Amino acid sequence: MLNYLWSALVILSILCSFFTGNSPQLSEAIIDSSAQAVELLLTMAGVMLLWSGIMRIAQESGLTEAFAKMLSPLLRLLFPKIKDKPKALGSISMNLTANLLGLGNTATPLGIQAMKELDALNGGSQTASNEMVVFVVMNTASLQLMPTMLGTLRQRYGSAAPFEILVPVWISSACALTVALMIALGGNHQRVLKRGGRWKS
Amino acid sequence: MEIIMPVFAGVIVLYGVIRRVPVFDLFLEGAKDGIKTLITIAPTIVGLMFAVALLQTSGAADTICGLLSPLAKQLGFPVEIAPMALLRPVSGSGSTALLISVFEECGTDSFAGRVASVLAGSSETTFYAIAMYYGSVGVKHIRHTLPAALAADLTALIASVITVRFFFG
Numbered sequence: 400m401l402n403y404l405w406s407a408l409v410i411l412s413i414l415c416s417f418f419t420g421n422s423p424q425l426s427e428a429i430i431d432s433s434a435q436a437v438e439l440l441l442t443m444a445g446v447m448l449l450w451s452g453i454m455r456i457a458q459e460s461g462l463t464e465a466f467a468k469m470l471s472p473l474l475r476l477l478f479p480k481i482k483d484k485p486k487a488l489g490s491i492s493m494n495l496t497a498n499l500l501g502l503g504n505t506a507t508p509l510g511i512q513a514m515k516e517l518d519a520l521n522g523g524s525q526t527a528s529n530e531m532v533v534f535v536v537m538n539t540a541s542l543q544l545m546p547t548m549l550g551t552l553r554q555r556y557g558s559a560a561p562f563e564i565l566v567p568v569w570i571s572s573a574c575a576l577t578v579a580l581m582i583a584l585g586g587n588h589q590r591v592l593k594r595g596g597r598w599k600s
Numbered sequence: 601m602e603i604i605m606p607v608f609a610g611v612i613v614l615y616g617v618i619r620r621v622p623v624f625d626l627f628l629e630g631a632k633d634g635i636k637t638l639i640t641i642a643p644t645i646v647g648l649m650f651a652v653a654l655l656q657t658s659g660a661a662d663t664i665c666g667l668l669s670p671l672a673k674q675l676g677f678p679v680e681i682a683p684m685a686l687l688r689p690v691s692g693s694g695s696t697a698l699l700i701s702v703f704e705e706c707g708t709d710s711f712a713g714r715v716a717s718v719l720a721g722s723s724e725t726t727f728y729a730i731a732m733y734y735g736s737v738g739v740k741h742i743r744h745t746l747p748a749a750l751a752a753d754l755t756a757l758i759a760s761v762i763t764v765r766f767f768f769g
Contacts (some may be wrong), residue, residue: 419659432653455630
């Protein structure tokens, strides 16, 4: 995907510069961009190291698991068919917890593990099960409670109150997640009806 | 709200101390992983900042914004964030690069800067997550996953504008 998009961006932009007459400025922009990229990376470096470190404490002390346990009643609602499958449910709840806490790198392997368990319950089918749709859709919505990187970037680029956007972020995320789940669960329901109420998973 | 980050860190460290885990050793271990992540994303950031610089300097971004601006005005939507909103579902690093350019052009505490921030915080790299998770188990028919995920992205975009208007007037 990015292969096409990146080449399209580069080629179309350069072509476009011939029409706008901005071609001469491009070489300076290219040089600046790499310097800016390194600057951005340095800005991100500190906060990334710091929070990776702190979140490791949360993981090893069992705080993440405690959090995941609090989620399980909610998960039984969203994944009614697998409420007696503790392994799959456990991986799902650990993945969602990692996402909530902003542990992107931990969330991914946990999510893949959850998908493998859902896949086993789905008989290795090439068609996504209801649970897979709900799970993947939740992972495409932002669940992060504490956007530390966003706050850091806002501060670095001159915000007077970097975290003033926190409540709007929560509300906006909640709206997006609600819509995603409504469509995911609604679509699942339709499938159940089509199959005369039987949908094994 | 500014108090929330120190409280968050404090609670985690305190919990670690109560549970008697080697708090600082764990911190160092985790931070070491942070370096790995940073090195992994460095080439992506450089490559995408390059593309974004071309997009903006060539006037292509202005052309896109120009085309979208009548519609954006009608909807009360800051047109400056259009490139970021379009790239957001595809690439996290790319949309970070565009978020920074909105910050530089309009300011972090401007209407566009705030909407861009809220959008960045309330959406995810949709296509990446779908490709990775389904790819990991060889599922090809993803049924209604894509419409549900894209509807979430669109909702995040609309909700960003509405919440910023509501909270910051």
